[in-house]
Amino acid sequence: MAEELRIGVFVCECGINIAGTVDCDGLTEWAKTLPDVVFAIKNRYTCAEPGQQEIKQYIKEENLNRVVVASCTPRMHEPTFRRCCADAGLNPYLFEMANIREQCSWVHSDRKQATQKAKDIVKIAVAKARLLESQKELEVPVTQAALVVGGGIAGIQSSLDLADAGYQVWLVEKEPTIGGLMSYINKTFPTMD
Amino acid sequence: MMDVGRHPKINLLAYSEIEEITGYIGNFHVKVRKKARYVDEKACTACDECVKVCPVVMPDEHQLGLSTRKAIYMPFAQAVPASYLINMEDCLGNNPIACDKCAEVCDPKCIDFDQQDEFVEFDVGVAIVATGMYVCDPTILDEYRYTKYENVITSWEFEILTGPGYVTKGELLRPTDRKPPKNIAFIQCVGSRSEKRGNPYCSNICCMNTVKDTLFLKEHHPEIDCSVFYMDIRSFGKGYEELYKRSKAVGVKYIRGIPGDIVEDPKTKNLIVTVENTTTGKIEKHEFEMVVLSIGVIPRPETEQIQRALTLSKAPCGFLMETHYQLDPIDSPTGGVFLAGCCESPKDIKSSVIQASGAASRAETLLTTGKVKVEAITSTIIPDMCKACGICADACPYGSITVDRKAKTPAVVVEAACKGCGTCGAECRFDAIEMKHFTDRQIMAMIDAMFEEKPEEKICIFACNWCSYGGADLAGLSRMQYPPNGRIIRTMCSGRVDEKFIWHAFKKGAPVVLVSGCHFADCHYINANRWTQKRIEGMWNKLERKGIRPKRLQLEWISAAEAVKWTKVMHAVEDLRKTVTKEEIEETKKILSDKKKG
Numbered sequence: 001m002a003e004e005l006r007i008g009v010f011v012c013e014c015g016i017n018i019a020g021t022v023d024c025d026g027l028t029e030w031a032k033t034l035p036d037v038v039f040a041i042k043n044r045y046t047c048a049e050p051g052q053q054e055i056k057q058y059i060k061e062e063n064l065n066r067v068v069v070a071s072c073t074p075r076m077h078e079p080t081f082r083r084c085c086a087d088a089g090l091n092p093y094l095f096e097m098a099n100i101r102e103q104c105s106w107v108h109s110d111r112k113q114a115t116q117k118a119k120d121i122v123k124i125a126v127a128k129a130r131l132l133e134s135q136k137e138l139e140v141p142v143t144q145a146a147l148v149v150g151g152g153i154a155g156i157q158s159s160l161d162l163a164d165a166g167y168q169v170w171l172v173e174k175e176p177t178i179g180g181l182m183s184y185i186n187k188t189f190p191t192m193d
Numbered sequence: 194m195m196d197v198g199r200h201p202k203i204n205l206l207a208y209s210e211i212e213e214i215t216g217y218i219g220n221f222h223v224k225v226r227k228k229a230r231y232v233d234e235k236a237c238t239a240c241d242e243c244v245k246v247c248p249v250v251m252p253d254e255h256q257l258g259l260s261t262r263k264a265i266y267m268p269f270a271q272a273v274p275a276s277y278l279i280n281m282e283d284c285l286g287n288n289p290i291a292c293d294k295c296a297e298v299c300d301p302k303c304i305d306f307d308q309q310d311e312f313v314e315f316d317v318g319v320a321i322v323a324t325g326m327y328v329c330d331p332t333i334l335d336e337y338r339y340t341k342y343e344n345v346i347t348s349w350e351f352e353i354l355t356g357p358g359y360v361t362k363g364e365l366l367r368p369t370d371r372k373p374p375k376n377i378a379f380i381q382c383v384g385s386r387s388e389k390r391g392n393p394y395c396s397n398i399c400c401m402n403t404v405k406d407t408l409f410l411k412e413h414h415p416e417i418d419c420s421v422f423y424m425d426i427r428s429f430g431k432g433y434e435e436l437y438k439r440s441k442a443v444g445v446k447y448i449r450g451i452p453g454d455i456v457e458d459p460k461t462k463n464l465i466v467t468v469e470n471t472t473t474g475k476i477e478k479h480e481f482e483m484v485v486l487s488i489g490v491i492p493r494p495e496t497e498q499i500q501r502a503l504t505l506s507k508a509p510c511g512f513l514m515e516t517h518y519q520l521d522p523i524d525s526p527t528g529g530v531f532l533a534g535c536c537e538s539p540k541d542i543k544s545s546v547i548q549a550s551g552a553a554s555r556a557e558t559l560l561t562t563g564k565v566k567v568e569a570i571t572s573t574i575i576p577d578m579c580k581a582c583g584i585c586a587d588a589c590p591y592g593s594i595t596v597d598r599k600a601k602t603p604a605v606v607v608e609a610a611c612k613g614c615g616t617c618g619a620e621c622r623f624d625a626i627e628m629k630h631f632t633d634r635q636i637m638a639m640i641d642a643m644f645e646e647k648p649e650e651k652i653c654i655f656a657c658n659w660c661s662y663g664g665a666d667l668a669g670l671s672r673m674q675y676p677p678n679g680r681i682i683r684t685m686c687s688g689r690v691d692e693k694f695i696w697h698a699f700k701k702g703a704p705v706v707l708v709s710g711c712h713f714a715d716c717h718y719i720n721a722n723r724w725t726q727k728r729i730e731g732m733w734n735k736l737e738r739k740g741i742r743p744k745r746l747q748l749e750w751i752s753a754a755e756a757v758k759w760t761k762v763m764h765a766v767e768d769l770r771k772t773v774t775k776e777e778i779e780e781t782k783k784i785l786s787d788k789k790k791g
Binding site for chain 1: 223436634639669
């Protein structure tokens with residue numbers, strides 16, 4: 001019933017950000033020994049255009065159905081790589097990220113220890129990847145109106161910009177009048193007006 | 194300001210407060226309390242007759258109490274909306290015997306003592322938070338005796354005293370004798386750049402504000418002698434250094450050194466300022482007729498309410514946290530919510546306007562696209578396993594799960610309302626809930642992989658996506674160094690961390706398990722982390738009863754800004770790990786395999 005798992009691991013050097021502390025060649029070779037990993041490759045910058053192209057290319061060429069990128073924090077590039085998978089026809093939820101930069105190469109200086117930890121991080125990510133399932137994202141409409149909280153100079157500017165663009169704006173101000181701190185100020189720098 | 198009042202696309206709700214915001218990116222529902230003004234905004238002609246007859250005289254907030262207003266008033270002449278209001282705490286009341294004078298003279302009959310607070314509800318797709326900042330308390334630095342000496346004022350009061358709306362029409366007079374001062378001193382960094390008193394950060398605007406104040410004085414009264422006491426003048430903006438040079442060129446004295454003391458001469462009411470001039474290295478005494486304390490700024494206290502309503506985060510400085518310091522300085526961590534102006538950090542007018550336009554543009558991107566995809570991380574009930582106990586419905590911070598306990602029909606999840614924290618899944622005792630993309634099986638497999646080799650060297654860490662994982666990322670970004678023994682499993686919320694994950698980790702030989710989530714006020718799932726706490730506390734008892742050291746399970750609250758705390762905790766858990774021997778681990782494994790029902 002289950003399809004054959006074909007996991008591809010893409011190890012990013014991030015210039016010297018990762019490669020400076022983690023043995024990326026060793027990591028890539030080692031990743032190939034993990035269960036269901038059929039392909040592993042290292043790239044100088046996986047998030048750059050050639051790196052992304054490579055992911056798309058190998059998803060197709062190697063028939064990958066799970067992708068693990070070992071690079072930075074998912075809080076940064078998870079959307080990038082998910083898009084990349086989607087472009088190659090793979091459900092974006094069949095992607096998993098191994099954070100070997102913020103939580104490894106940048107916080108440890110011992111190359112041996114950092115490489116060992118990076119291997120574990122990749123192994124844990126692959127373990128999850130083996131059990132990933134396709135998901136369908138719910139698409140919701142965006143209500144065509146904006147709330148602006150605070151009627152100081154910033155709130156006023158945001159409100160006017162949005163309203164001038166044709167959107168309905170609800171500007172909520174706590175005080176009886178808008179103007180905020182600016183309305184207390186006599187002269188302003190650097191123009192002295 | 195006027196443009197806002199008359200723009201057909203802007204609904205201005207002044208004198209109003211946000212009661213509640215629910216929903217998610219693209220679909221927020223907002224409830225606002227519009228406070229009663231007791232004056233019909235639309236009928237009022239601003240004739241001012243009511244103010245003339247009002248017998249109640251109160252300090253005027255908009256003049257920082259330096260002038261007076263009546264109980265019925267308009268905050269200032271150019272106020273928007275241009276309408277009066279009655280402060281009911283000041284008003285003698287609508288009892289005609291007591292007063293009622295304003296209502297008697299009001300020709301359009303727009304005074305309504307029975308007006309009630311109104312609730313306005315509406316839907317929006319995006320929100321911009323622009324709650325601003327406030328000035329800090331000058332009494333923190335007691336050596337300047339702000340409350341004792343009348344001639345010591347704040348830079349904020351200086352604005353009022355020299356403003357055109359003040360009774361002197363902008364003429365600066367010394368408070369004690371109502372005469373123009375012959376000389377005046379400005380003291381910088383009051384409440385700023387101090388770890389101990391006030392705030393550790395630079396308030397950004399005070400240097401240039403003082404430069405501006407000195408030039409203003411010199412332009413009108415070249416004879417006034419101005420001195421500025423400073424640490425260093427920060428004039429980094431376009432045209433700022435030029436303005437600073439102009440101030441020096443017109444004779445303002447800049448003395449490098451922050452005064453340690455101010456004493457008043459009881460006869461002349463002049464102020465003797467003692468300072469170590471750090472250029473000469475000498476202790477000096479200077480006499481001034483007035484001293485202006487250039488006070489720093491703080492986040493507006495009301496921001497906290499909005500922070501909670503929209504589940505935003507605060508940086509250690511107290512200002513709201515952006516998604517990324519450099520690359521995403523306008524987006525908040527909550528989808529569809531953007532930050533503008535001083536709620537994010539202290540800034541001058543130009544920077545506020547720039548960020549505000551940026552926030553509008555970010556919001557427009559969403560509005561123009563018209564639709565948005567919501568991450569498919571939601572909970573699913575497995576009906577066959579569900580016993581309709583209802584704990585999931587209790588645990589859900591969003592009320593997105595309903596269950597009929599009496600009828601014993603399986604629970605139902607409203608997917609669009611589910612935010613994906615996973616607390617329901619962790620609380621369910623019957624494995625009847627699957628959290629998409631963070632399933633039990635996936636997490637258990639990750640634990641298995643983690644402890645396949647040398648488990649005694651590893652610390653199993655569960656970190657919530659929004660705060661603790663972010664804190665770990667920031668530690669990396671800041672290149673803080675810590676021991677390499679921790680292995681992180683990211684969950685959306687610490688509420689997702691099921692007891693069985695922790696038991697499983699111990700069974701697999703984990704010396705230490707750490708669960709780390711957001712601070713209580715910061716939880717991105719309202720209060721899901723309260724369930725984390727309850728669960729972990731329960732586990733400590735269970736561990737104790739089983740004869741396993743409860744300490745080996747650690748619970749921490751670490752925000753996305755607390756890289757330093759993250760690093761400290763990493764050192765602490767590693768120290769703890771070193772105390773766990775192989776024998777202890779084996780013993781734990783034995784205990785847990787003997788009593789299968791954990």
